[in-house]
Amino acid sequence: MYGSGMAEIYELLHESRGKDYRAEAATVTELVRSWNPQAASLLDVACGTGAHLRHFAALFDKVEGLELSDAMLAMARAAVPAAVLHGGDMRDLSLGRSYDVITCMFGAIAYLKDTAELTATLRSFADHLAPGGVVAVDPWWFLETSLDRHVSADTVTVGSRTMTRVSHTERQGHISHMVVHYVVAEPGSGVEHFAEQHSLTLFTRAEYEEAFTRAGLRVTFVEKIQSGRGLFLADRAEGGRR
Ligand SMILES: C[S@@+](CC[C@H](N)C(=O)[O-])C[C@H]1O[C@@H](n2cnc3c(N)ncnc32)[C@H](O)[C@@H]1O
Numbered sequence: 001m002y003g004s005g006m007a008e009i010y011e012l013l014h015e016s017r018g019k020d021y022r023a024e025a026a027t028v029t030e031l032v033r034s035w036n037p038q039a040a041s042l043l044d045v046a047c048g049t050g051a052h053l054r055h056f057a058a059l060f061d062k063v064e065g066l067e068l069s070d071a072m073l074a075m076a077r078a079a080v081p082a083a084v085l086h087g088g089d090m091r092d093l094s095l096g097r098s099y100d101v102i103t104c105m106f107g108a109i110a111y112l113k114d115t116a117e118l119t120a121t122l123r124s125f126a127d128h129l130a131p132g133g134v135v136a137v138d139p140w141w142f143l144e145t146s147l148d149r150h151v152s153a154d155t156v157t158v159g160s161r162t163m164t165r166v167s168h169t170e171r172q173g174h175i176s177h178m179v180v181h182y183v184v185a186e187p188g189s190g191v192e193h194f195a196e197q198h199s200l201t202l203f204t205r206a207e208y209e210e211a212f213t214r215a216g217l218r219v220t221f222v223e224k225i226q227s228g229r230g231l232f233l234a235d236r237a238e239g240g241r242r
Contacts, residue, residue, distance in 0.1 A: 002048075002069035005194045009163050009184060010072070011051050016156035017165075019227075024105070024138075025055035027225060031233055032101045032134040039100035039134065045090045045125070046108030050076030053083050060101070066090060091117060093124040102128060103136045107229070110140030110176075110200040115207050122215035126236055135217060137232040143202040145228075146176055161186045176200045208232060 002010075015021065032039055040061040044053050047065030049072055057063045057080055064084040067073040073087050086095060090104070091112070102125045112118045125135050141147070148171040155164040167180040178198045185191040203211075205221065209232075212219035217234035225231050 001196060001198065002072050003194075003196070004071040004074075005182065005184070005192065006196055007049060007069065007071035007075045009161075009182065010075070011049050012158050012161075013154065013156065013163055013165050014051075016158065017154050021051040022055045024226065025052045025059065028052075028103060028105075028136050028138075028231070029056070029059045031222065031231070032136055035134045035233065035235060036100055036132045038132070041099045041130070042101040042103065043095070043099040043128065045093070045102060045104040046111070047076055047085070048072045048106070048108070050079040050083065050085070052103065052105050053080045056103075057082050064095075064099070066093065066095070090121050090124075093121070093128065095128060098128050098130040098133065100130050100133050101136065102133070103138075105136075105138040106226075107138065107140030107200065109137050110203070111198075113201060115203065115211055118201075118203065118208070118211040119214045122211055122217060122234075126216050129236055133235065135212075135232075135234045137208075137234075138226045139203070139208060139229055139232060140200050141176070141202065141229060142208075143174060143204045146171060146202050171202065174202050176202050213237075 042056050042060045042063045044065045047053050047067050053063050053065050065076055066086045066088050068089050076085055112121055150169045153166045162185045164183040167178055169176055169178045181195045183193050209219055212234050216237050218237045219232055219234040222231045
């Protein structure tokens with residue numbers, strides 16, 4: 001999952017499909033600053049290639065990232081040299097420091113397998129918050145909003161490289177199984193094909209909200225943003241500034 005072939009084209013593909021990382025980083029920053037105007041440090045959990053971090057770095061004094069995939073982490077290191085980047089699993093988050101903002105973007109939270117993992121991970125986010133700190137989680141689709149048997153296809157050319165991404169998503173209970181095939185072609189290099197499989201948990205909105213609450217966080221859901229998935233914002237239930 002998220003091997004080197006995928007890491008290299010990940011951002012190009014998503015941006016050419018219309019994902020605006022700069023605008024998303026600006027929106028999240030505006031929202032978290034409406035809760036904590038002095039927020040100066042940020043940790044992006046499951047930061048991928050550093051696509052949001054690149055923009056957060058211009059908006060916060062100090063940014064850090066955490067990422068499981070070595071290939072994605074290598075891309076992030078090259079993209080955001082100013083950031084401290086940690087290789088690691090969000091389920092074992094233990095960085096020994098605290099942050100004004102912790103983000104987890106683009107559905108990465110849905111790689112957690114069940115509500116027990118979700119609650120434990122959110123609790124560790126809470127443990128890494130500085131006083132007045134804010135958590136922002138951009139969830140995957142909810143069980144009630146997810147599509148079943150969905151096909152998505154895009155072909156883009158960036159420079160001399162042409163890339164095609166075709167995915168098929170099928171729901172099985174609370175799990176969304178997504179198979180994604182990539183074809184990458186470049187003059188002189190020929191055509192490469194590879195595929196990845198992802199299993200994403202379709203938590204309900206109520207399951208997310210209950211997990212935040214059990215983790216000691218006071219949560220609000222901002223509807224419609226992030227391509228319609230919405231965004232959870234939370235702070236510690238005791239001592240929050242709201
Ligand atoms: C859909 S990508 C999102 C990446 C980035 N946040 C973005 O917005 O482009 C999901 C990312 O989550 C990472 N990931 C999945 N499970 C993880 C875990 N348990 N701990 C840390 N990162 C994880 C993957 O390696 C991948 O980079």
